[in-house]
Amino acid sequence: MIVTGAGHGIGVQIARQAAADGYRVGVLDIDAEAADQIARSLPDAVPLMASSADASAVEAALNAFGTPDAWVNNAGIVRFGPLVDHSEQEWRSVVEVNLTGTFVGGRSVARRLIAEGRKGSIVNIASINGIAPGPNSGAYSPTKAAVIQLTRQMAIEWGPTGIRVNSVAPGIIDDGMSTPVLADPHVRATRSARTPSRRLGTAADIAKAVLWLCSEDAEYVNGHNLVVDGGVVSTVLAGMPRPASIDGIDRG
Numbered sequence: 001m002i003v004t005g006a007g008h009g010i011g012v013q014i015a016r017q018a019a020a021d022g023y024r025v026g027v028l029d030i031d032a033e034a035a036d037q038i039a040r041s042l043p044d045a046v047p048l049m050a051s052s053a054d055a056s057a058v059e060a061a062l063n064a065f066g067t068p069d070a071w072v073n074n075a076g077i078v079r080f081g082p083l084v085d086h087s088e089q090e091w092r093s094v095v096e097v098n099l100t101g102t103f104v105g106g107r108s109v110a111r112r113l114i115a116e117g118r119k120g121s122i123v124n125i126a127s128i129n130g131i132a133p134g135p136n137s138g139a140y141s142p143t144k145a146a147v148i149q150l151t152r153q154m155a156i157e158w159g160p161t162g163i164r165v166n167s168v169a170p171g172i173i174d175d176g177m178s179t180p181v182l183a184d185p186h187v188r189a190t191r192s193a194r195t196p197s198r199r200l201g202t203a204a205d206i207a208k209a210v211l212w213l214c215s216e217d218a219e220y221v222n223g224h225n226l227v228v229d230g231g232v233v234s235t236v237l238a239g240m241p242r243p244a245s246i247d248g249i250d251r252g
């Protein structure tokens with residue numbers, strides 16, 4: 001299994017869980033030092049320095065590792081700020097990593113699996129922001145919505161060849177890019193309290209979902225977006241006021 005963006009955050013845990021499940025793991029990251037360090041901490045892992053959005057670098061990584069049975073498009077970035085102040089450069093860099101990177105990696109591995117007549121599994125890491133846009137996160141939410149749709153398109157085109165493609169949409173995860181946001185104790189406590197499962201998510205919650213999607217147990221799951229968020233994205237209407245005749249109803 002190759003995991004992109006596995007040098008930090010959620011990707012590290014996906015790589016760890018994959019190694020624990022017996023996979024030989026490719027730890028792909030643009031941060032060579034981090035990829036190296038994580039690969040060294042795992043039993044059978046290979047560091048792969050590449051930008052997931054650079055087709056020739058991804059090809060070089062695949063040449064070094066060999067064609068994997070599973071590929072996880074996890075690398076992603078966010079640039080916070082109001083949309084009116086978002087520069088084209090910020091917009092393009094987020095589109096490049098989150099969307100183009102997901103396409104490039106998926107296409108490279110699919111080409112090889114198809115040429116070799118092998119089955120495989122691709123998991124794209126989306127976000128609940130792809131369902132419910134988060135304010136002041138620029139291109140992030142639109143790219144994650146596109147990742148969910150790209151996943152479906154990959155699934156319908158590659159399903160007949162034996163490649164399954166699914167996405168995982170993490171909620172509020174106490175790791176990675178959310179770390180600075182959750183450093184504020186009020187934000188942290190409020191987000192946890194407003195989550196139906198009454199806790200923040202962990203990288204392990206996401207890793208377990210990814211590994212399940214790659215497993216034989218999920219062999220008929222294809223083109224699915226698996227939301228792993230403790231119920232957060234379903235709470236949209238819970239904050240809307242309703243008349244006492246509904247909320248004050250005596251249900252016995």
Ligand SMILES: NC(=O)c1ccc[n+]([C@@H]2O[C@H](COP(=O)([O-])OP(=O)(O)OC[C@H]3O[C@@H](n4cnc5c(N)ncnc54)[C@H](O)[C@@H]3O)[C@@H](O)[C@H]2O)c1
Pocket residue numbers: 004005006007008009010011028029030031034050051052053073074075076077097101125126127128169170171172173174175176177178179
């Ligand atoms: N942390 C959360 O709360 C959360 C919630 C929803 C979705 N996600 C998604 O989970 C994924 C992982 O995010 P994270 O929170 O672990 O972030 P993170 O910033 O901790 O890790 C991202 C990793 O990707 C690497 N990376 C960045 N650009 C790259 C590129 N072009 N090529 C290869 N590697 C690159 C970084 O070096 C880093 O190691 C992202 O797709 C993110 O959008 C995270």
